Amino acid sequence: MATRYIHTCYRIVDPEKSIEFYCDKLGMKRVGEMHFSDATNYFFAMEEDASEPMLELTHNHGRTEPYEMGNGYSHVAFLVDDLEGTVAGLKSGGVEIALEPKTMTVESHDYKIAFVVDPDGYRIELIERGTMKVGNIVQ
Amino acid sequence: MATRYIHTCYRIVDPEKSIEFYCDKLGMKRVGEMHFSDATNYFFAMEEDASEPMLELTHNHGRTEPYEMGNGYSHVAFLVDDLEGTVAGLKSGGVEIALEPKTMTVESHDYKIAFVVDPDGYRIELIERGTMKVGNIVQ
Numbered sequence: 001m002a003t004r005y006i007h008t009c010y011r012i013v014d015p016e017k018s019i020e021f022y023c024d025k026l027g028m029k030r031v032g033e034m035h036f037s038d039a040t041n042y043f044f045a046m047e048e049d050a051s052e053p054m055l056e057l058t059h060n061h062g063r064t065e066p067y068e069m070g071n072g073y074s075h076v077a078f079l080v081d082d083l084e085g086t087v088a089g090l091k092s093g094g095v096e097i098a099l100e101p102k103t104m105t106v107e108s109h110d111y112k113i114a115f116v117v118d119p120d121g122y123r124i125e126l127i128e129r130g131t132m133k134v135g136n137i138v139q
Numbered sequence: 140m141a142t143r144y145i146h147t148c149y150r151i152v153d154p155e156k157s158i159e160f161y162c163d164k165l166g167m168k169r170v171g172e173m174h175f176s177d178a179t180n181y182f183f184a185m186e187e188d189a190s191e192p193m194l195e196l197t198h199n200h201g202r203t204e205p206y207e208m209g210n211g212y213s214h215v216a217f218l219v220d221d222l223e224g225t226v227a228g229l230k231s232g233g234v235e236i237a238l239e240p241k242t243m244t245v246e247s248h249d250y251k252i253a254f255v256v257d258p259d260g261y262r263i264e265l266i267e268r269g270t271m272k273v274g275n276i277v278q
Contacts, residue, residue: 003166003225004185005192006266006278008147009213027142032274034245043273046143050276053144053192058213070209072259074148074197081142106173120211127145134182135171137189139145 007043008076009056010122011067015042017119018057025093026078026124028055069121077125079132079139086126087114098123109133146182147215148195149261150206154181156258157196164232165217165263167194177201208260216264218271218278225265226253237262248272 012018019042022028028044031054039060045052055076080086083101091097098115105111112128132139151157158181161167167183170193178199184191194215219225222240230236237254244250251267271278 002185003220004218005194005215006218006271007216009216009264011211011213030274031276032272034273036245046141048274048276050278054273055144056213056216067211068207068209069211070207072150072206072208072261073212074150074195076144077146077148077195079143079145086142106175122211125148132145133171134173134193135169135187137170137187139189 005053007054007056009041009058010073010120012042012057012059012120013063013066014119015040015057015059018042018059021095021118022055022057025090025095067120075115075123075125077127079129080126081129083112083114083126083128087116090116101128144192146193146195148180148197149212149259151181151196151198151259152202152205153258154179154196154198157181157198160234160257161194161196164229164234206259214254214262214264216266218268219265220268222251222253222265222267226255229255240267 022044028046029048031045031048032043034041039058042057043054045054087101096117098117101114103110103112111131114126116124118124161183167185168187170184170187171182173180178197181196182193184193226240235256237256240253242249242251250270253265255263257263
């Protein structure tokens, strides 16, 4: 079988806040945890299915200092059906909005995106379904 | 339709080196590009298929300075069939190996991983297929 992408991993300070954000607000499911002596990995996916890409969020026990974001990693991205409504809902739920829904144009193609911020400061791109064109692929 | 994860994005200095690493070495396919006036986004996936998660690698034109990795983002992960063989092949191809294939044990479950490094210094986890257990899911 071919190599397959399965997860993106980043580090979080407060699992409760992350669970609230990724599950209650973005609609992901907690699909499992890995417990180490000094850390816990929390796994989230849209469906409880081995073929679904996951987020692996690592909580180093006892750490309270925010992580440094650097300037290399940028974001993870999700398709949503109703970008305006989704962002309005997140906003009223207290989520920080880094970019309000905006229509971008690249090579004469319009697509609609927004950026929100997770509890640790990671940027999450939300894209209106059906507007993202990558080569011959429309997402 | 449900919200869906579609890509993870990070920034690269030299697209040629990244293309060689992700395509020639990891076996991903270039599925498209987005050309902006000052940047190009390169998209990679395992299959040319809208349902496949992608990497979006952003090249800011003219930048030569390495990006700062910070300490928040950790890695992206891929399943492979033959971890030892895959890592040996990458190593002989000049890829930096951050962790040689190693059997880890968590909660009495063994899984086999390695870490390699991409041309910009991003860490890539490689996992022996069938050894990763997340909740009830085996990957």
